[in-house]
Amino acid sequence: MRWSQLYVPTLREDPADADAVSHRLLVRGGFVRQLMAGHYSLLPLAVRVRSKIVDIIREEMTRIGAQEFMLPALHPAEIWQRSGRWEVMGEEMFRLRDRKGADLALGMTHEEIFTVLSQELRSYRDLPQIWYQFQTKFRDEARPKSGLLRVREFTMKDAYSFDVEATGLDRAFDLHRGAYERIFARIGLPAVAVQASSGSMGGSASVEFMCPSEAGEDLVVRCPECGYAANTEKATSALPEVADGPGPDAPERFDTPDARTIDELARQHGVVAERQIKTLVHVVDGRLTLVLMRGDHTLVEQKLVDTLGATAVRPATPEEIQAALGASPGSLGAVGVPAGLPVIADEALRGRTDMTTGANTDGVHLRGVDIERDIAVQRWADLREVTAGEPCPDCGAGLEVVRTIEVGHIFKLGRKYTETLGVSVLGPEGDRVVPIMGSYGIGVERALAAVVETHHDEQGMVWPVAIAPFEVAVVVLGKGDVQVAEAAETLYTELQRERVDVLLDDRDERPGVKFRDVELVGIPFRITVGARGLANGTVEITTRAGGETRTVPVSEAAEHIRKLVTAAG
Known part of the structure; x- marks a missing residue:
C-alpha cells in the first residue's frame, strides 16, 4: 500500500474529549472517528489491526476444534423471556418493535440463540461441540467513555461449548483458557487470568482475563508472592482474628444525637469503626433484607447478588427503611428486628462480641452487642471488599489491588440455558440427557484499545508486529x-x-x-x-x-x- 493512496487523517493535537491514552492516540493517529457517544467508525488502519486480531483469535479457536458460525444480531423477545433475562438485562438492552408489533432486541450476547440452535443436536454422539462467531453486540451503556474501551456497539468473539457431562465442560473450559492465554500473548496483551463473578450469565465458575491499566474500570486483587488473583467481586483475604471482651450481659442503649455515620460515631463516642456493625438495607427480589458489615468494611453488591442468587438488588429508600425499622439511616441495627426480616451478615462479624450498632431509634445506639446472642442472622457470607495490604488467603502475603481492563471472560454455564430452553439429546443408556454448556467471550475492539494502553510512548502507538497495521x-x-x-x-x-x-x-x-x-x-x-x-x-x-x-x-x-x-x- 502507498501512503499517498491511504486514508489516514492524522491530527497534530489531542482531541479535547479523550480521557484515555488509547482514545487520544487512536483519534490522533487516524484510526477511529466517533459517530455519537459509544459508537465509532473504524478507519482503514484500525480495520487492518482488527483483522489481524480476528485472524489470531480464529487460528486459536480452530486449534481447539471450534467451528465458526454467524448468527443474527436482532433477536425475538420470546427467547430472552423464556430464559428469564428479558427483565434481568434491564435498561442495557436495546429493545424495539417491528411493523407487526413484535418485541425485538439487539443482541447483547448470544447464549439464548446458540442454545436454540443446539436443539437440532440429537444424540450424545453429536457432542462435544464448540461453536463460535464474530458478531456485533449492543449494550446501552449509561456512560460510554474512553473511546473503544466502553462503548454501546462492539464486536465480540463469543464461543459456546456443549457437552454431555461436567467432565466435558471442564475440558472445554481448560481448552478455552489455554487458547485465550495464547491469543493475548500473540497480540501483546499482558492479560492475567483471575477468579470472577458469573453475574447475570449464571453458572458455576468464571475466569476473567484482565489487562493492568490505569484506564481500566475493574479492580483486581492479586498476590505478588503466590499468584492468587481475583476480581474484587470475588476476592477474599485472610483477616487476622480479633479478640473481643465479653461485654455486658445485654446490649446497653446510649444517646448519639449527632452521630449518623461510622466516622461520627468513632469521633464523638470513641467507638472505632472495626467495633461497629454497619446495617445496610437492600431490597432483594422485592424483599427487604438487612445486610450487616463491619464498620470499616465496604459491601460488594455483586457478592450479595451471587450469595442470594438474586436477580434484582437495590438499596432501600429512606421511606421503606422507616416503615420497616422505625428509624432513619444512621441509627439502624438488627437487634430485635421482626422475625420475618431476613438478616445476612459478613463473615468478618462471625463470633464478634461487645460491638456497637444502631438501636432503630433515631439518635440512639446499642453497645455491648453479642452478634450470636443478640442478632438472628439467617445467613453468613463473604460480602466485603478486599483492600490492599490484607493477607492473601492462600499464602498470607500482602495483597495488591490493581486497576485493569477486562479483555476476556470465560464461564461454566452449566445447564441453565439448555434446561430452560428445552434442549436434550439421547444419552448412551437410551435416556434423555440435557447438555451442559460453557460460554467464552473476547471483545475485539476493546482488546485493540487495550494493546494501545499498554504499548505506547510520547510519540504515539507502538504496535506489536503481529497486529500492526x-x-x-x-x-x-x-x-x-x-x-x-x-x-x-x-x-x-x-x-x-x-x-x-x-x-x-x-x-x-x-x-x-x-x-x-x-x-x-x-x-x-x-x-x-x-x-x-x-x-x-x-x-x-x-x-x-x-x-x-x-x-x-x-x-x-x-x-x-x-x-x-x-x-x-
Whole structure:
C-alpha cells in the first residue's frame, strides 16, 4: 500500500474529549472517528489491526476444534423471556418493535440463540461441540467513555461449548483458557487470568482475563508472592482474628444525637469503626433484607447478588427503611428486628462480641452487642471488599489491588440455558440427557484499545508486529530525486515478495512530517531511503520500540527486515 493512496487523517493535537491514552492516540493517529457517544467508525488502519486480531483469535479457536458460525444480531423477545433475562438485562438492552408489533432486541450476547440452535443436536454422539462467531453486540451503556474501551456497539468473539457431562465442560473450559492465554500473548496483551463473578450469565465458575491499566474500570486483587488473583467481586483475604471482651450481659442503649455515620460515631463516642456493625438495607427480589458489615468494611453488591442468587438488588429508600425499622439511616441495627426480616451478615462479624450498632431509634445506639446472642442472622457470607495490604488467603502475603481492563471472560454455564430452553439429546443408556454448556467471550475492539494502553510512548502507538497495521514503512526522502524513488520502489517490491506487510510513504511531505506520522501510527520498523545514504549504498532501519537505528546495505535491507519481522512475530 502507498501512503499517498491511504486514508489516514492524522491530527497534530489531542482531541479535547479523550480521557484515555488509547482514545487520544487512536483519534490522533487516524484510526477511529466517533459517530455519537459509544459508537465509532473504524478507519482503514484500525480495520487492518482488527483483522489481524480476528485472524489470531480464529487460528486459536480452530486449534481447539471450534467451528465458526454467524448468527443474527436482532433477536425475538420470546427467547430472552423464556430464559428469564428479558427483565434481568434491564435498561442495557436495546429493545424495539417491528411493523407487526413484535418485541425485538439487539443482541447483547448470544447464549439464548446458540442454545436454540443446539436443539437440532440429537444424540450424545453429536457432542462435544464448540461453536463460535464474530458478531456485533449492543449494550446501552449509561456512560460510554474512553473511546473503544466502553462503548454501546462492539464486536465480540463469543464461543459456546456443549457437552454431555461436567467432565466435558471442564475440558472445554481448560481448552478455552489455554487458547485465550495464547491469543493475548500473540497480540501483546499482558492479560492475567483471575477468579470472577458469573453475574447475570449464571453458572458455576468464571475466569476473567484482565489487562493492568490505569484506564481500566475493574479492580483486581492479586498476590505478588503466590499468584492468587481475583476480581474484587470475588476476592477474599485472610483477616487476622480479633479478640473481643465479653461485654455486658445485654446490649446497653446510649444517646448519639449527632452521630449518623461510622466516622461520627468513632469521633464523638470513641467507638472505632472495626467495633461497629454497619446495617445496610437492600431490597432483594422485592424483599427487604438487612445486610450487616463491619464498620470499616465496604459491601460488594455483586457478592450479595451471587450469595442470594438474586436477580434484582437495590438499596432501600429512606421511606421503606422507616416503615420497616422505625428509624432513619444512621441509627439502624438488627437487634430485635421482626422475625420475618431476613438478616445476612459478613463473615468478618462471625463470633464478634461487645460491638456497637444502631438501636432503630433515631439518635440512639446499642453497645455491648453479642452478634450470636443478640442478632438472628439467617445467613453468613463473604460480602466485603478486599483492600490492599490484607493477607492473601492462600499464602498470607500482602495483597495488591490493581486497576485493569477486562479483555476476556470465560464461564461454566452449566445447564441453565439448555434446561430452560428445552434442549436434550439421547444419552448412551437410551435416556434423555440435557447438555451442559460453557460460554467464552473476547471483545475485539476493546482488546485493540487495550494493546494501545499498554504499548505506547510520547510519540504515539507502538504496535506489536503481529497486529500492526503495517509491519514496515519505507520512507522516501528527497522530492523529485529519481534515484531515491527507484531505490524505494525496489525495496517496496522486494518486501512484498517476501510477504512483509509494507507501506510505502511516497507523500510529498517534509521528512519531519513523515517521521512523526510513522511514529504516531506505531509501525514497528521504518526504512529511510535518502540520497545521502544511497551515495554510500545504504539505508537506515529504525525499530519503533526503543528507537534503535542501524545502517544497512541496500542489497541486504529486505532480508534484514524479513528477519526482524520473523523474530518479533
